[in-house]
Amino acid sequence: MDLSPIYVTVKLASLTTIILLIIGTPLAWWLSQTNSKLKILIESVVALPLVLPPTVLGFYLLIALSPDGFIGTLWSYVSDSSLSFSFTGLVIGSVIYSMPFVVQPLQASFEMVGKPLQQAAYTLGANRFDTFRSVVLPLSVRGFLVAITLGFAHTVGEFGVVLMIGGNIPDVTQVLSIVIYDHVEALEYSQAQSYSIGLILFSFIVLFITYSLNKKLMVRL
Amino acid sequence: MKVVYKKKLENFSLDVNFEIPETGITVLFGPSGSGKSSLLNFIAGLDENNLVEEAYCKFKGKILNDSGKAIKIKPWHRNIGYVFQDHRLFPNMTVRKNIEYGYKRRKGNLDTDLVIEKFKIKSLLNQYPEQLSGGEKQRVAMVRALMSRPDLLILDEPLAALDYQSRQELLPYIECIHQELTIPLIYVSHDIKEVLRLADYIIVIDQGNVLDKGDIEELCIKQPLMTQSEGASFILKGTVTQVFDDEGLVEINTGNQKLLVTDSDLKLQQPVRVLIYAREVSLCLSPPENSSILNCVPVEIESIENEVNGKLRVEAIMDKQRIVAMISKRSVSELELKKGCKAFAQFKATAMIK
Numbered sequence A: 001m002d003l004s005p006i007y008v009t010v011k012l013a014s015l016t017t018i019i020l021l022i023i024g025t026p027l028a029w030w031l032s033q034t035n036s037k038l039k040i041l042i043e044s045v046v047a048l049p050l051v052l053p054p055t056v057l058g059f060y061l062l063i064a065l066s067p068d069g070f071i072g073t074l075w076s077y078v079s080d081s082s083l084s085f086s087f088t089g090l091v092i093g094s095v096i097y098s099m100p101f102v103v104q105p106l107q108a109s110f111e112m113v114g115k116p117l118q119q120a121a122y123t124l125g126a127n128r129f130d131t132f133r134s135v136v137l138p139l140s141v142r143g144f145l146v147a148i149t150l151g152f153a154h155t156v157g158e159f160g161v162v163l164m165i166g167g168n169i170p171d172v173t174q175v176l177s178i179v180i181y182d183h184v185e186a187l188e189y190s191q192a193q194s195y196s197i198g199l200i201l202f203s204f205i206v207l208f209i210t211y212s213l214n215k216k217l218m219v220r221l
Numbered sequence B: 001m002k003v004v005y006k007k008k009l010e011n012f013s014l015d016v017n018f019e020i021p022e023t024g025i026t027v028l029f030g031p032s033g034s035g036k037s038s039l040l041n042f043i044a045g046l047d048e049n050n051l052v053e054e055a056y057c058k059f060k061g062k063i064l065n066d067s068g069k070a071i072k073i074k075p076w077h078r079n080i081g082y083v084f085q086d087h088r089l090f091p092n093m094t095v096r097k098n099i100e101y102g103y104k105r106r107k108g109n110l111d112t113d114l115v116i117e118k119f120k121i122k123s124l125l126n127q128y129p130e131q132l133s134g135g136e137k138q139r140v141a142m143v144r145a146l147m148s149r150p151d152l153l154i155l156d157e158p159l160a161a162l163d164y165q166s167r168q169e170l171l172p173y174i175e176c177i178h179q180e181l182t183i184p185l186i187y188v189s190h191d192i193k194e195v196l197r198l199a200d201y202i203i204v205i206d207q208g209n210v211l212d213k214g215d216i217e218e219l220c221i222k223q224p225l226m227t228q229s230e231g232a233s234f235i236l237k238g239t240v241t242q243v244f245d246d247e248g249l250v251e252i253n254t255g256n257q258k259l260l261v262t263d264s265d266l267k268l269q270q271p272v273r274v275l276i277y278a279r280e281v282s283l284c285l286s287p288p289e290n291s292s293i294l295n296c297v298p299v300e301i302e303s304i305e306n307e308v309n310g311k312l313r314v315e316a317i318m319d320k321q322r323i324v325a326m327i328s329k330r331s332v333s334e335l336e337l338k339k340g341c342k343a344f345a346q347f348k349a350t351a352m353i354k
Helices: A004-033 A038-051 A054-065 A070-078 A087-123 A128-139 A141-156 A160-165 A176-185 A189-220 B036-044 B095-105 B112-118 B134-147 B164-180 B192-198 B216-222 B329-335
Strands: B002-008 B013-019 B025-029 B052-059 B062-066 B080-083 B152-156 B185-189 B201-206 B209-215 B233-244 B249-253 B258-262 B271-277 B281-284 B295-306 B311-318 B321-328 B342-347
Touching: A004 A038, A004 A087, A004 A141, A004 A176, A038 A087, A054 A070, A054 A087, A054 A160, A087 A128, A087 A141, A087 A160, A087 B080, A128 A141, A141 A189, A160 A176, A176 A189, B002 B036, B013 B036, B013 B209, B025 B036, B025 B192, B036 B052, B036 B080, B036 B152, B036 B185, B080 B134, B095 B134, B112 B134, B112 B164, B134 B152, B134 B164, B164 B185, B164 B192, B185 B192, B192 B216, B192 B271, B201 B216, B209 B216, B216 B233, B216 B321, B233 B258, B233 B321, B258 B295, B281 B321, B281 B329, B311 B329, B311 B342, B321 B329
Parallel strands: B025 B185, B025 B201, B080 B152, B152 B185
Antiparallel strands: B002 B013, B002 B052, B052 B062, B201 B209, B233 B249, B233 B271, B249 B258, B281 B342, B295 B311, B295 B342, B311 B321
């Protein structure tokens, strides 16, 4: 069995999750705190991947990532390489595609902590950032756990967007879901079977660990 | 402390302008939903900017708010402690971590061991908030606020969510903050018993306006809102000079007069307030003999005013303190009471507050 699709998949999901935590945390924090009219607009945009068919998203990403596209043009200032059918392009696509799975649980858990505890921290001499770090973050551990799990697992399970923008280049953009599809198309059921079972087991174990951790944390908080 | 605040609230406008002493206990008194909490949030710097028309707040010579000059000091720079109605302890931290939170973030002198001992929370230090009773949570919340060494402590109905027993247990702790730690307090309440016991200065608020303000003795006499259900009342201040344990009585010296009051919890030399309802006071021209009423003090009548139901409201001076009696018209005319008359006031020694 060729292990490279597994490697590419894990690398893609890990990178995507890390980037989403970096972008998603401040975004979710802003959404949880603001009274701005922009809030609903941003929330809707973030949630779009939940309802759009992956092919629609993939189609527009393909255009945006092309050398003449919006993201492609920006990228040309940074690097000479092309984004289309590259691993970097795949990461960008995954970040957008998995965004709601990270931002929504974080926003919900920040909102759960609520203004009252923040106000208490303010009156005890903690400024906004200090309050976020010392009160909000520790009370949002469960939200982060859910966000990381969903962000990672959802990227692993991605198919349509990858097919549209990543192509099927072995060792570079060929992820598990695509390999399975290829094997099924070629009627190589036993190979498809081994990857599929592996993926089922992996997903089950991740979810099992997450839910048991979640329960433990719930007891403590 | 000077406070000016004009803000549109949901159902009415908050419009206040007052000055309060920067020592002692100031009580904001008024019904629920009269704007008290909004006012507290403003003083603590926690209010939202929108719909504010005018805002000015000055404490200990430092300007905290001035909407004219766009000054608004952040709450974490104000050094104002806040005990909320709901304790707002951090659920993921032990009691120890909770009370260290503000201590670490602010500077100042405080005998932390004394506070922990006074508030009897030593045995709770390693517990989490959810393991505590309601009264314990509020005690910890008070310690947490005190540990940040505030220049002013705000308490927003800290006892409202507690049962009667816990309230009675907590009141002495609040007095302790004031007496032993000498931190000025702003205390919000709509419970008249708490107010009479704690307040040095009172601001009465209703529908976003200041109805009245002044020292407790002054306000008690003229503000019917305070003891509405019981009618008019007044307060006498004094110190305990003798305790008769077997009779359940204490003697209180109000200056030149001695009163006998039923209470067994008081200690010698303790400063006390005695609350007396005007309907329980009777007047006579000579001291009666063989009366069951223990207190009979000489007074000089100052004013007689009409009240409803054929009663007259008689105000008199006793020992430089003011007393009020509600007497029927007939008694007043039969005794020929008028301004400047010397008389004797009798009242039962049961109405007692600390």
